[in-house]
Amino acid sequence: MLKGMFTGISKINAFTWRRERINVPVWILSLLSLTFFVALTFPHIYPAEQRQVLAETMKNPAITAMFGIGYGLDNYHYGAIMGHQMSLFTALGAAIMSILLVNRHTRGDEEEGRTEVVGSCPVGRLSGLGATLAVACAANILLALATGIGLYALGLEGIDLPGSLLYGALIGVTGIFFAASTALFAQITATPRGTLSFSFAYLGISYLLRAIGDVSSETLSMLSPLGWVLRSQVYVNNYWWPIFLTLGAAILVGALAFYLNSMRDMGAGFIHARRGRTHAPASLRSPLGLGLRLQRGVFIAWAIGMYVLGASYGSVLGDIDAFFTDNEMMLKMIPGGPAALSEQYIAMIMAALALMSTIPALFMILKIRDEEKKNRAEHLLVRAVPRPAIMLSFLGISVVTGFAVLMLGATGLWSAGLAVLDEPLAFGPIFSAVLAYYPAILGLIGLAAVLVGVAPKAASLIWYYLGYTFITAYFGNLLQLPEWMRKLTPFGFVPQVPVESMGPVAATGLTAVALGLMAIGVIEYSKRDMVN
Amino acid sequence: MAIVKTSNLVKKFGSFTALNGIDLEVQAGEVYGFIGPNGAGKTTTIRVLLGILRATSGQVEIFGKDAWKDAVEIHKRVAYVPGDINLWPNLTGGEVIDFFIRLRGGSGNRREEFIAKFDLDPTKKCRTYSKGNRQKVALVAAFASDADLYVLDEPTSGLDPLMYRVFQEHILQLKQEGKSVFLSSHVLSEVERLCDRISIIRQGEIIESGSLDQLRHLTGTQVEVETAQPMPALHSLAGVHDVRQRDGALVFLVDNEEIGNVLKYISGFDVKRLECAPLTLEDLFMRYYKGGAAGGGGA
Structure with a gap:
């Protein structure tokens, strides 16, 4: 045979x-x-x-x-x-x-x-x-x-x-x-x-x-x-x-x-592939409509995935509580008692959720590069579509996706906490804790946008940078990496909420830099040749 | 008014010069053929015309506007069919056609007519389309709405003869309506049949432009002759080129102004068979490309 x-x-x-x-x-x-x-x-x-x-x-x-x-x-x-x-x-x-x-x-x-x-x-x-x-x-x-x-x-x-x-x-x-x-x-x-x-x-x-x-x-x-x-x-x-x-x-x-x-x-x-529609739905009439249509499957998958991830982290909150309450030695060891440690765990989860949320956000912005490589960007360019509109559409989807999946992760964490904790987590603090990471996510999106605009062939390098960010942000404490190594990525500027609190200066600063990077990306994309 | 006009268009990719001083002019109501072998710069030229690539230097104007700066304004009146077309695998052909029509802002009122004419199944996902079917999607989108300039980059390479006829009929109709068509191709019979004027591009330079008649006039007539006696001095006659032997006959090119003298000379050698034909585009093409040595003109 x-x-x-x-x-x-x-x-x-x-x-x-x-x-x-x-x-x-x-x-x-x-x-x-x-x-x-x-x-x-x-x-x-x-x-x-x-x-x-x-x-x-x-x-x-x-x-x-x-x-x-x-x-x-x-x-x-x-x-x-x-x-x-x-x-x-x-x-x-x-x-x-x-x-x-x-x-x-x-x-x-x-x-x-x-x-x-x-x-x-x-x-x-x-x-x-x-x-x-x-x-x-x-x-x-x-x-x-x-x-x-x-x-x-x-x-x-x-x-x-x-x-x-x-x-x-x-x-x-x-x-x-x-x-x-x-x-x-x-x-x-x-x-x-x-x-x-x-x-x-x-x-x-x-x-x-x-x-x-x-x-x-x-x-x-x-x-x-x-x-x-x-x-x-x-x-x-x-x-x-x-x-x-x-x-x-x-x-x-x-x-x-x-x-x-x-x-x-x-x-x-x-x-098997199903037969599809004869006519396009009304929403498919702009680069934004196209972007949404192309990315919706990825978005839904990540939305579900992030909720489940948040919920999985949340589902062990009860065990953590019990662990700290039962553990005499730990209680003595940690100043601030079990509440503090539980908060530290939550801070770690926040970092994890934010890092994971960055992945679909980067997918969304890099999709524009994918369209270019496969010669499909020209279908838009040769019709009455201004270049900035194309880039802004994909950027917009990316920015919203990052926010949405981040919030879904937080909601998952919170709702699982409802089920397993005697004193459930308040949604407000959780919400503001993940939100502290959002400017950092925007920073990575901004960098990706600059790469797409200035060095399109190198755009996928952003994944290596995300890998570096992952290691410094996630293992930074564990490995006791020096401060400057963490500060090489936007995530290094995010305090460990809720353990530390977020200063408005850092948040606005990060956001401003991120928006600046995005603007550079849009301008450069609008000026350059398409390359495949 | 010139619909498309480039003067001294240069496009460089790094140190490589892809287009080296292209001059083109397409008039209203004209079908303009753009021919050349693979890699000569046809698609690069088109991409500059459409504002996908930016000219390194020189002027590129469509409808009198700058092809790069006023791209959006220009594209409202342009329809384009790429030669190597990639579509979104998970959208249906029907969806893509609608999307393209909407992006241009046209009404697309002839959509159904052309879907029927080209025999396209619009409910299939683009992933399942063959090259010819993908081209049909682009052609339907281009033809279904009104434009003043049609830019077609080897649009028929995947079409079967039946569909090719539909394409050809519509191009001729567009011409009657006074539209301009910029048709890049290496199917010479297609260009010969459809185009009013032709440019030949080689290695990023236009080496010849004009109507087919003009080009033929420049290049002359092809003569095939079989004589009972050998013609020793044929090679040295003024206006005779490219003498070759084929099945006992001689085949050669004669400049049109010299054809009378040449026939007089031949008639002295007991002609058994004589055929004269205008040069086909293919002959022209081969002359320009053979060895890359042929210069401009027919001399």
């Missing part, structure tokens, strides 16, 4: 590597640097005598929801800290790398008509998918080995060889699993965008299932591949069964993807 299905795979494999010669190395090196950098800071920020105090705070359900269950808290050496605080996020990184990579070479190529050209050569029906998965697996294995060996080579207390290899393996195997699941979604949906939406939604659900499950229900966690890999209790008990379980699941999912790929037509999915 499989005869000839994989003809020519080695050539396609080599070609896929050639196309990925920049992307994959950048991903792997970024993830490796993050891992090693974080590990190396541990001795400075967690001296031996403070580690057990830290371990105590790590029993906090909020931490569990975010990082996973803390294993080995009794002897919280650097290995245990690494496994607890870093493994999940690095595994998420590997998963994202794999999703993007697999989508690019499956549905992406198919949509652009490249699969067709390759398929007309003497190659097997499954060679394309096979080569893609082979590259994805190889990239993840490379990442796993480099992570494992590199961590061990750092020679930190508790970071031993067996644990390090397992640590690498859990990251690699997560990447492989999500590569396989993306391959499956690429068969089911008929567009690259559909594949990405399904894949990221699945990743998000896996994270949330594990978050809620780790706090309250082991069964729930075991429904999530991210829950599995964390059960390896790396550096503490070093169980290998979750690695093999995940690998086995990946093989099954991958096999299903191959099977579906072998029996479907090129360009077709298993979710």
